Amino acid sequence: MAEHKHGEMDIQEQEKTFHGFIRFTKWGVIIVIGVLIFLALANA
Template sequence: MAEHKQGEMDISVQESTFNGFMSFVTKSVVVILVFLVFLALVNG
């Protein structure tokens, strides 16, 4: 079994996936909040 050495693994793919996920979550939350405000205004 290989010895683990911290900081040697290439994590660019994981970072890219995480950044994409965070972007998706942020945009989704904004869309949901806008939709809720719209519902509140329409239902008066």
């Protein structure tokens, strides 16, 4: 079995996936907060 050498693995694809997940989560939270504010204002 080959030994692992720190820093040799290409993680470009994992970084793209992580950044996409963060972007999706950020926009999801913004939309949910917007909907809650709309519901609070429309119910007054």
